[in-house]
Amino acid sequence: KSDNSNLKWLVKELGSDCLTVPDKYGYTAVHLAAQWQPVDSLQFIFDQIGAEMFSLKNKDGETPADVVESQWRDADESAKRAWISSTQRRLEASRPPAGSSAPTAASAGAKKQLNPSFTDWDFILQDEKKQLIGRGGFGEVYKALTDLNQTVAVKVLPLSGTGQSRKLQKAVEMEKRGVEILKRLSHPNILQFLKCEQKSDGLYIFTELVSGHSLFELMQRQNKPFKESGVRDFSRQICSGLNFLHCQPEGAILHRDIKSSNAMLTSKGVIKLIDFGLAKEIVGTCGLSTGVDPKGTPYFMAPELFMGEGGSIPYSAKTDVWAFGCTVYELTAMQPPDANVQQFRIAVL
Numbered sequence: 606k607s608d609n610s611n612l613k614w615l616v617k618e619l620g621s622d623c624l625t626v627p628d629k630y631g632y633t634a635v636h637l638a639a640q641w642q643p644v645d646s647l648q649f650i651f652d653q654i655g656a657e658m659f660s661l662k663n664k665d666g667e668t669p670a671d672v673v674e675s676q677w678r679d680a681d682e683s684a685k686r687a688w689i690s691s692t693q694r695r696l697e698a699s700r701p702p703a704g705s706s707a708p709t710a711a712s713a714g715a716k717k718q719l720n721p722s723f724t725d726w727d728f729i730l731q732d733e734k735k736q737l738i739g740r741g742g743f744g745e746v747y748k749a750l751t752d753l754n755q756t757v758a759v760k761v762l763p764l765s766g767t768g769q770s771r772k773l774q775k776a777v778e779m780e781k782r783g784v785e786i787l788k789r790l791s792h793p794n795i796l797q798f799l800k801c802e803q804k805s806d807g808l809y810i811f812t813e814l815v816s817g818h819s820l821f822e823l824m825q826r827q828n829k830p831f832k833e834s835g836v837r838d839f840s841r842q843i844c845s846g847l848n849f850l851h852c853q854p855e856g857a858i859l860h861r862d863i864k865s866s867n868a869m870l871t872s873k874g875v876i877k878l879i880d881f882g883l884a885k886e887i888v889g890t891c892g893l894s895t896g897v898d899p900k901g902t903p904y905f906m907a908p909e910l911f912m913g914e915g916g917s918i919p920y921s922a923k924t925d926v927w928a929f930g931c932t933v934y935e936l937t938a939m940q941p942p943d944a945n946v947q948q949f950r951i952a953v954l
């Protein structure tokens with residue numbers, strides 16, 4: 606669009622983080638605005654994400670300022686160049702002298718990214734116990750503090766007592782590779798993965814700590830489904846996250862476990878998809894369980910998933926979309942489709 610209404614819509618729907626998400630060429634919404642939109646779009650972006658907008662680079666290493674520089678066509682281009690140089694001058698002038706850590710308006714506005722390169726960490730304690738924030742079908746999630754002074758979530762998949770068979774180690778290696786892939790993704794609706802550590806007693810997966818509740822938990826607490834406007838908003842955000850996963854340049858990344866308990870709502874109204882169907886390989890290998898069944902999952906499974914042969918399950922982007930449809934149903938009805946049918950009979954249907 607030649608005005609910034611589409612940018613405003615994006616930010617309203619997805620939050621300002623979406624402005625920095627690159628497409629397959631590394632172009633962000635900031636690059637596109639710099640290329641196609643008038644100068645007030647740049648000001649709008651600056652108001653949203655601050656100085657960070659000048660450091661974004663596409664795959665050719667071009668910043669939004671470079672994109673403007675390479676086009677010298679009309680009045681808009683010169684207005685943009687003038688705005689960029691005066692804003693950068695102002696930023697430079699407000700930067701603290703070397704060695705000083707006094708905050709400036711620019712640095713206070715800049716968003717801090719989660720840094721995955723911490724080397725040491727510890728559980729955060731509450732009443733002298735590890736602060737548990739959730740329990741899933743095969744792991745428990747705790748709060749942790751890293752040596753880079755960031756609070757993160759750590760999911761612990763216990764491996765002790767299950768033996769260290771080669772099959773298990775292979776499943777653990779697959780899990781680690783999965784985390785390596787997910788680490789590289791950055792999208793406002795996808796939980797940020799940080800790293801994975803294998804210890805003698807388990808596998809520790811570190812992620813962004815989300816402040817909020819899952820949509821499943823919220824429905825249970827309110828004891829009613831969401832209103833249509835909420836379902837629309839959450840569905841749109843889940844789609845945005847899924848679309849991002851499915852459109853990765855190296856091929857689709859699948860979530861494999863879309864359901865309301867795996868969509869968290871933050872205090873700012875942002876949906877985060879959590880709990881990618883990673884650990885399933887380990888569970889399949891060693892029968893690991895915390896005693897809580899991964900309840901309801903068959904109700905979200907596409908028909909073809911019950912027909913996999915030779916132990917292979919034909920997950921695809923389409924099976925994620927099927928699970929998404931079941932989740933929309935769940936959000937309006939508080940239960941997935943066919944919830945009155947026993948789990949083991951779902952496959953027969």
Ligand SMILES: Nc1ncnc2c1ncn2[C@@H]1O[C@H](COP(=O)(O)OP(=O)(O)OP(=O)(O)O)[C@@H](O)[C@H]1O
Binds near residue numbers: 742816819867880
């Ligand atoms: N990164 C996180 N930040 C904050 N809370 C989290 C995070 N990850 C998980 N949780 C909380 O922990 C709960 C359990 O999460 P987990 O991913 O282990 O299992 P689940 O999705 O409930 O079930 P299953 O793994 O059986 O599908 C979630 O419902 C959520 O409340």
